[in-house]
Amino acid sequence: MSSRQDRRDRLASRAVQVGFLAALMALWYLGTAYWGVSPLLLPNPVKVWHELADILGSGEYLPDLKVTLGELAIAFAISCTSGITLGYLISRSQYAIRVFEPLLAGVYSVPIILFLPLYVLFFGLGPGSKIAIGTSISFFPIVLNTIAGFGYVDKIYVTAARSMGASDFQMFRHVLLPAALPVILTGLRIGFTVALLSILGSETIASLAGLGHRIVHLAEAMETARMFAYIAFAVAIAATLNTLTSSLERRAKRQ
């Protein structure tokens, strides 16, 4: 295919994308403004935009955002330290890998969100139960990827380093860590994403504060326009954080 036609193809697909999104927006606007879709189900996009501007301008979102991000930071810190430490310890022996890896993978296949009612019973409706659910969901990808990273370093590198007289620390710093880091970073990124999702989800289900709580609160008050604005805000925050972690991962892998 010539490069000229290729360029034209690319342009056409961009046009289709823009057209699709524009049609969606137009349908949304027409549906709410003229065709009488109930504003309780789907508010007018212009109204949502005003609400969003109001939320951002008044700084009303700050307390909720602080709660959610605080929970996320604590949960991710706990699952990182415990996941990487435990993963490293298990990966030191092939036997331990064969004992523990299927066990952890088995628990990982259970939808851990099921334990949320239990955590609410243990830790109450406050941040405690959200931190617990975020930690236990993000722990598994981190520990499994740490095991995969450290446990399956090519034997030939280890043997070569040993035979050249590398100390334990040198072995860790210059052989194991560089080999394992990309896999571990992937685990950390997945862990971060699922921690954020599960914290937003558990705030939606049962909570006292946080972005998820705010959205539910507005839904129950039937303030749909403001709820849409908060949803857009939460999605934007999540997208920003995910893009940030992905680019951090890519940058760290390149080194």
Add this chain to the structure above:
Amino acid sequence: MSATASVRKTFLRHPALARLCVIAALFLLWEIAARWWVDPIFLSPPSRVVSELGELFETNGIPAALRITFWELAVAFAISVAIGLVVGLAVGLSRFSNRSFMPIILLLYGTPQVTILPLFILMFGIGPASKIAFGVSHGVFPIVVTIVAGVQNIKPILMVAARSMGASRWQIFRWVIFPHMIPSFFAGMRLGMTGVLLGVLLAELYVSAAGIGYFTTLFTQNFDPTRLLGLISVLAAMAIVLNEIVRRAEVHFGRWRTD
């Protein structure tokens, strides 16, 4: 001396045995903790949870709630697979539509759908419809993405060969694309099942009129950890069985490639 040595040897040869011992130790720890350390209004020992499992099933409404949840999972999964297959093929088989729509699909896949959970309830009510819809919203994207990847990964030489031997469009689909799609289709089904489970259970826990979410809330508010743990165990078992079925299917149907 030789006895301990042989025990050691058995354990070293069978990691599964050691794994069972770890599981047993964890359950023992739970039992001890629940019996002597933790307040019984928060935690019940596993022995009591198991022995009262029968009573749980006799609780008014529990069998019906489990049936509803299972039904929601099945319907959501079936719809996800149907939509995922159609959209995946439509997007994957044409270069142009792949370029145009894949970024939109990936964008939607990347947004946290939990934030719009209240919206699903507003639109579909608190009955099974909203759970099914939310389950589909979680299950359909991994299926689409995996099927597109599977269709794209077909070696161009196979398509060219089939075409140059005069195969019709349908024949190419039936004999080249279809067999190549099978492994990725089942891989997508496995990921889709994980998504459907997450979506349906999230929606159930959020609000439920007669499903299991109603009972988890009830047992939590009544400080009844025995039945809560029993119900969670039954659901976890259900999830494991469903996951295992699609995983087995994936291994079974993906085998021709490695042979």
